[in-house]
Amino acid sequence: MKISYLTYLLILINLNCFGQNFSISGTVKDKLTHEPVMYGTVTIPSLKTGTATNEKGRFTLVVPSNRDNTALVISCIGYQTDTIILTGPKDNHEIFLHPDKKALNEVVVTGVSRATLARENPIPIISVSAKKMEQATESNIIDVLVKNVPGLNAVKTGPNISKPFIRGLGYNRVLALYDGIRQEGQQWGDEHGIEVDAYNIDRAEVVKGPSSLIYGSDALAGVVGLIPAMPADTDRKIHGKYFTEYQGNNGLIGNGLRLTYATSHWSYALRGSYRIAKNYTNNIDGRVYNTGFRETNASASIKHTGSTGYTSLNFTLYDNLQGIPDGSRDSLTRKFTYQTLEGNVDDILNRPLASNTQLNSYQLSPLHQHIQHYRIYTKNHYRIGGGDIDALLAFQQNVRREYNHPGTLAQAGLFVRLNTINYRVNYNAPVFAHTELSFGVNGMYQNNRSKNATDFPIPDYNSFDAGVYGFAKWKYNRWTIGGGLRYDQRYQHGDDFYTKTDPATNFSRHVQGQDIAGAKLQFPAFSKIYHGLSVSLGSTYAINQQLNLKANIARGYRAPSITEFASNGLDPGAHIVYLGNRNFGPEFSLQEDLGIEANMVDISATFSLFNNNISNYIYLSQQVDAGGNAIVDAQGNKTYQYQQAKAQLYGIEATFGLHPVAWKGFAFDNSLAVTYGFNRNAAFKDKKLQGEYLPLIPPLHFLSSISQELKLNGGTFKSLNLKAEADINAAQNRYLALNSTETHTTGYTLFSLSAGTSIQYSGEHKLQLQVQVNNLFDTAYQSNLNRLKYFEYYNASPNGSSGIYNMGRNICVKAIVPF
16 A cells, blocks of 8 residues: 555655647658568667557557657567657658568667667577567476577476576576566465566567666576566557467466556556366376466556656556375376375385376366565656656565465465565656766665475575665767666574464464474574675677677676575475575676677577676585485475586587578578586585586577568458477486586477467457477487486386376467457
8 A cells, every 4th residue: 555655645746747748649660671570579769668550551640739859669570770859840750661671689678777779788698578478388388488489498397387497597596577566476486476466568678687786686697677568659549459379288278368458647557367177198108297387467557657757656466376286006006096195104115106187177286385476666757857757666475375285285385475665766867968878776685584384495484685786888989888887785593483382273383482392493593794896897789780799798696595504404395304504695797798799681690608607606406325326205305405616617608590682581590509517626526427417507508490470462361371390409418417417418309389370350450379289209308407317216217217298299279369
């Protein structure tokens, strides 16, 4: 409610500044053919507002009363971006864009201090458009981005849980943003995914490399920014978009709806979605028990735009019931079993078999996760003099329950509630002497509490982050040079946390006050302050219109997460007992990036090198007993201890695209990424598998696709797109074999085919229909970033396979209906 009152106050304060606005319109056309340019973007960067052209290339946009010298930027993939300066009373414009395949680099990115062209940014950043996301059919939004961003991978726990990794670094080193807000949802857990509505994401940006300068701690590896859809038209009409999809492998059924309405001053949006899936299947394991899920989303936005800026108020709700696979199975038949007992009376090797009804049902097992995530936030952007100011205030609540007691189904094993308040103020000063200056402060306050639980992997805690930064960008002729400085501080506090066995239930419970007599002090009190300095300096040099050289060096900072610092207990969803270390210091990275980009008429290519040295690198290592055997409890939960050492990661990324202008709609795209990771602790020098290699390093990854888009003249079918893709993953021979933490991963290649068409069904509206077959040849494979690969409780198996395999062939159908 406090946020609502603040937003209302901001609106009232600025109503007096809202002068008489004007509506302008225009048509955007192809310079060579004079055909309309559909779905291009028309924006006023100074106001962070814009719209999209329709099927006829038409647009309507509200501009401020003092329209003179207001810049209007028109852009579309495959065309050179154009900028016109609004002067005089002209309200109708005809704009011609030059076709240019190299214009892919003209996209404006926002994952920096202020909006800028991607080709000018020395920091590696890739934007993924709505069109690419709508034409892809994957299990979740992170898997869609992995297919479009070299160097981005995902650690997976079944189809619906994908944690992003950038250049071999993940977990709390990759910061996920939703509409510019840090995604705070207990992301320390191995099986904790990102709580977002995939049908509501309009585009995404991935920043590769230390981004601590702008965002603070937890952006050491980079940022995955997810930008939700907002109203594009101000014609006082209700516009909508309906999404529906079906995926055959796990019977996934998904439906989503967007409704928008906007006038010259006010914009409104309502969105909702529902997805349900049963257990996925492959030709080694059959149906993998307890990998289904049921996900519900809802969101709403209201925005007021005036002559000097805008204020918006937004709300989102996420509710997910998620299966918790444990991989238990019969030793001879390899059929999956399920848990009915617990504690020492539960023999994980002799559980009852899961029936075909259980394996094929949409009904979730009673042993599952229930994740709820809520956001309410306000965003504000206003011009002040020749500069502009951004302000953000957000409240998030994440509630996570993990049910793991078959004898007491209503009793959660893990039950944590995390409240987070995010804040940010950023000021962009007027351009002076070819220099753009930005200053800002941002941070967050967190309060985390365990509720009625029986397992306590982390203590209750309060945390406060604050950081201040300054950034400058100088642009002159062919040179763009940018750099900045930031200082961060994080304060963490927790009181003594006692647990005691409840004689009535025989479960552990949190006790306080008079109940601590005879209790166990599981988490001693702590008060810890971390602080760090982040620095960045980079440059882009345009050799000519086709070639750009980029170089960047950055020092990043990350405070240890609560699980790395203080964990001491079982996370039932991850099936891991975590052990932290209170002596850990913050991580600091020093990363160098060097790259070249070539964008010619028919060909585009990029090549980049990176080298990252990290001090106090934190990683997990499995614990073993004196005989070298994994320490495992009755339910098969293993114990992992966090370690800290010096580390080095380096690698290359490259892309090559062939898009002949003479062969309209044809594309041959290729990307390659390889990362090497080494533990530089002197004790592991030359030990290779026995400690020298870092865990969770993806192998060489090569992605190649050939596609053709055709415009169809006349009739109901207006366009056709065809695509064939090969996803090649080399064997991973460099892995952390020490204490059997990881095992060798065999290389594999996955093929996919897709076809889509647009069907005109009402006026200018076109239904988009997409059919895609993933893993066309039903290849049996295990990704080295698949956590289920290690869910195995036998030393040998009749079919020679160990652990759980990834998803088999998946035939997908998706339709998008605008109205």
